[in-house]
Each structure stands twice: as C-alpha cells, then as structure tokens.
Amino acid sequence: xxxxxxxxxxxxxxxxxxxxxxxxxxxxxxxxxxxxxxxxxxxxxxxxxxxxxxxxxxxxxxxxxxxxxxxxxxxxxxxxxxxxxxxxxxxxxxxxxxxxxxxxxxxxxxxxxxxxxxxxxxxxxxxxxxxxxxxxxxxxxxxxxxxxxxxxxxxxxxxxxxxxxxxxxxxxxxxxxxxxxxxxxxxxxxxxxxxxxxxxxxxxxxxxxxxxxxxxxxxxxxxxxxxx
Numbered sequence: 001x002x003x004x005x006x007x008x009x010x011x012x013x014x015x016x017x018x019x020x021x022x023x024x025x026x027x028x029x030x031x032x033x034x035x036x037x038x039x040x041x042x043x044x045x046x047x048x049x050x051x052x053x054x055x056x057x058x059x060x061x062x063x064x065x066x067x068x069x070x071x072x073x074x075x076x077x078x079x080x081x082x083x084x085x086x087x088x089x090x091x092x093x094x095x096x097x098x099x100x101x102x103x104x105x106x107x108x109x110x111x112x113x114x115x116x117x118x119x120x121x122x123x124x125x126x127x128x129x130x131x132x133x134x135x136x137x138x139x140x141x142x143x144x145x146x147x148x149x150x151x152x153x154x155x156x157x158x159x160x161x162x163x164x165x166x167x168x169x170x171x172x173x174x175x176x177x178x179x180x181x182x183x184x185x186x187x188x189x190x191x192x193x194x195x196x197x198x199x200x201x202x203x204x205x206x207x208x209x210x211x212x213x214x215x216x217x218x219x220x221x222x223x224x225x226x227x228x
Contacts, residue, residue, distance in 0.1 A: 021124045022182050023117040024219045029066040029187055031215025033082065036060060038192075038208035041091055045203045051094040053141070053202035057086040057102070064213050067220075068112065076112040080133060081105070084209075097202070099144035106137030108171055125185075127177040135169040139197055167207070169195030177217050189213040 039055030062084035070076045086102040114129035141163045173191025180186070193209045 021179055022219075024070065024221075026067070026069045026220040027177075028218045028220055029064070029068070029213075029215060030218070031064045031066075031187065031189075031213045032061075033064045033084070033211050033213040034061050035209050035211035037086070038210055039206075041093070043204045045205055048203060050203040051091055051096045053089075053097055053100075053199075053204045054086070054102070054207040055204075056089050056091045056094075056097065058090050059088040060084060060086055060209065060211075064215070066110065068110065073116045074113055076110075076114060076129075078110045078112070080108040080110050082108070082137075082211075097143060100142060102139060102141040104137050104139045104167075106135050108133035108135050125179045128174075129176070130174040131172075131191075133171040133173075135167075135171050135193060135195060137167050137169075137195065139163075139165050139167055139199075141165075141199065141201065143201060161201075163199040163201045165197055165199050167195045167197035169193055173211075175213070179217075179219075183219050185217045185219075187213075187215060187217045 037054050037057050037060055039052055041052060041056060042049050043052035043055065062082055064080060064082045066078060066080035068076050068078035082105070084104050084106070086104075089097045089100050110131055110133050112129050112131040114127055115123055117127070118124050143161045171191050171193040173189055175187060175189030177187040178185050189212070191211050191213070193211065195207050195209075196205060197207055198205055
C-alpha cells in the first residue's frame with residue numbers, strides 16, 4: 001500500500017513539474033481586425049471644409065500578422081503587418097465619395113511592455129501588455145465618381161479616380177494573450193492609430209482608426225527551463 005501511495009505521489013509531482021507552461025521566447029499572432037474610422041463628417045484642412053474621405057467609411061475590416069520576440073522579463077519587440085479594407089462610404093448630407101473604397105497595407109515595428117511570466121499562477125497562462133508602434137503604410141484609394149476634372153491640352157475630361165499614397169503615423173494599444181497549451185493560445189488587442197496622408201483626390205491629410213484585433217497566437221520558440 002505504501003509503495004502504491006509513493007508511486008502515486010511521484011507521478012503527481014512529475015505531472016505538476018513537467019505539465020507547467022513554458023515561457024515563450026518568440027510567438028506569432030494571426031488575427032482578424034475590425035474597427036471604426038475616427039473623425040467628423042466634414043474635414044477642415046487649413047480652413048477649407050469638405051466631406052471627409054476616411055471618416056465617412058462605415059466598414060473597416062482586415063487581417064493582421066505580428067511576430068514578437070522577448071528581450072527581457074518585461075520587454076518584447078517585433079514587427080506587425082496589417083491589411084485593411086475601407087468600404088460603405090455614407091454621409092447624411094453629401095454624396096461625394098459614394099461607392100468608393102480604400103485598401104491599405106501597413107508595417108509597424110512593435111515595442112511592447114508586458115507582465116512577467118510566472119512558473120505558477122495566472123501569469124503562467126496569461127500575458128497582459130501595452131505597446132507602441134510607429135507606422136508606415138501604403139494607401140490605395142478608388143473613387144466611383146471623381147469630384148475633379150484636370151484640364152490639359154490632350155484630354156479636357158481626364159478625371160482622377162484612383163490615388164496611391166504612402167502614409168506615416170503612430171499606433172498605441174494594449175491587449176492580452178491566453179495560452180491553452182505550450183504551442184497555441186488566443187489574443188485580443190485594442191489600439192488607436194493616427195496617420196498622416198496626402199492625396200490629390202480628397203482633402204483629408206490625417207486618418208484615425210480605432211482597431212480591435214482577435215485571433216490565434218502560436219509559440220515558435222520557448223525558454224526551456226524546468227524546476228526539480
């Protein structure tokens with residue numbers, strides 16, 4: 001009986017030790033993102049008022065991919081890429097950009113401050129963080145109907161319907177990850193972005209977004225450390 005009890009205790013201890021979650025060294029997030037465009041119906045650019053191109057889009061959706069590497073107990077860094085699509089332009093008083101759309105691709109170096117990994121307790125599975133990211137992106141806007149005519153010698157009716165522009169900005173956010181196993185978990189992230197852009201087809205020179213990202217996080221490498 002004592003032998004059986006001793007074996008049971010050893011099995012329980014080994015399960016407790018080796019069943020613990022390991023600290024992630026490098027992880028990859030794959031997620032869906034959705035959000036809202038911030039701002040008013042009209043945009044004021046140095047005293048010139050016009051319907052806002054960005055603020056009146058009612059649908060903002062996309063995907064996000066982010067890789068993170070841990071530098072210390074509290075600091076991680078990495079790179080995030082977002083593909084966002086703006087559609088359903090609506091305004092109560094204007095029809096300037098009806099049926100227009102915009103797609104953007106952005107690259108963001110990520111600097112993250114997070115909770116310390118614990119060998120036991122809630123922070124063995126849970127990671128909370130805040131992060132800051134400079135943003136560089138490429139915007140591709142397409143209008144259904146142009147509001148401008150360019151008069152030239154060769155074509156008096158040449159109309160601008162598309163515009164591709166580089167933009168820069170800053171993103172501030174925070175979120176959390178929860179691990180189901182040593183290899184996979186889930187994450188949620190909320191961030192706000194302010195970007196600066198210039199285009200000949202709309203008056204906006206800034207675009208702000210409030211974005212929610214949810215998805216799956218995969219561990220690519222771990223800190224393999226056991227306690228005996």
